[in-house]
Amino acid sequence: MIALPPELLGLRGGAVESWFSKANAPDGTRALWTRCTVFARKDLPPVAEAWAIAFDRHRGHVAVKSTVPFESARFATDAVDAEVDGCTVRAAGTRGALASGRGALTWDLAFGPALVDPIVHLPALWMYRDAVPPFSKLVTPVADARARGEVVVDRGGGDRDVWAVDEWPVMVGHNWGRGNAELYAWTHCNAWEIDKQPAPGLVLEAFSARVRVGPLLSPMATAAFLRWRGKSWDLSSPRALSKNRGTISLRRWELTTTEELELACDVAAETDDVVGLHYANPNGSMTYCLNTKLARARLDVRFPDGEALTATSRAAALEIGTLDAAHGVRMVL
Secondary structure, rough: OOOOOOOOOHOOOEEEEEEEEEEEEOOOOOOOOOEEEEOOOOOOOOEEEEEEEEEEEEOOEEEEEEEEEEEOOEEEOOOOOEEEEEEEEOOEEEEEEOOOEEEEEEEEEEEEOOOOEEEOOOHHHHHHHHOOOHHHHHHHEEEEEEEEEEEEEEEEOOEEEHHHHHHHHEEEEEEEEEEOOOOEEEEEEHHHHHOOOEEOOOOEEEEEEEEOOOOOOOOOOOEEEEEEEOOEEEEHHHHHHHHHHEEEOOOOOEEEEEOOOOOOOOOEHHHHHHHHEEEOOOOEEEEEEEEEEEEEEEEEEEEOOOOEEEEEEEEEEEEEEEOOOOOOEOOOO
16 A cells, blocks of 8 residues: 555655565576655655566576656555556556566566465554654565466567466565665565475565664664464564664675574675666665675574574575665666
């Protein structure tokens, strides 16, 4: 649902809101990311954007984007249902067609029912009010489901690839606020292996961020959310936030938690697997999003009852947001 009503867009210094989906090939070689965004600055009319990236570890990535007037887009107020320039992100699927000088993408995926509980990242519902820090909010309505359909990747010059999507792990997310955090990392993975065997139902999502509140930059806050065997652990209470630790570099993110359960995760990406995206902020600054859906990840967990697991993946999402332009990743969009 849209969290910032249209009449509020452009007020209080502007706003940005996005709905997105991520689907991964189980073998970690391919992924599709789609995104519908509302962007408004106080001094400019709001616009809507459609984004899509086909990540391919072996053949290279194709990234496309379209920007249209906000009035031509459609956003539901009571469901996850966004449409920009014919591209949709819904709880039940994503579809669209976009082209640019870098290629073209056409996709039509249907998502099955959610397999685990949604993820609500902030520890109290009152923190989702617009005027309450943090000023970037996020939720994951669909943390794990399965996708079916087709993706057509056209790299130009007759280089055309058709992906048959069959039971790919997928998620749907939603974020909004006054802009991006000063520094952040976000990961999501629902395509894990334990002892080289698929581990369905194992889901990890986590973030670390430093946010600016007036002239001050907050300490790093880290939260983690685990789903496994029908149970949920939300490590985001004020006590957990004070004890969780996250370390961000330009290609790697490491996090540890000790509240409720012991969890350590290391997520890293090769530069060739990362696509650079310009995320404009309503205040006029620019966040450089270093975006991949093909990151390597290792997860170690010890549960309160003494059970332990170690899982690995080559199909993790890793997004690092930085104001540092010297990040070494080619900016594509």
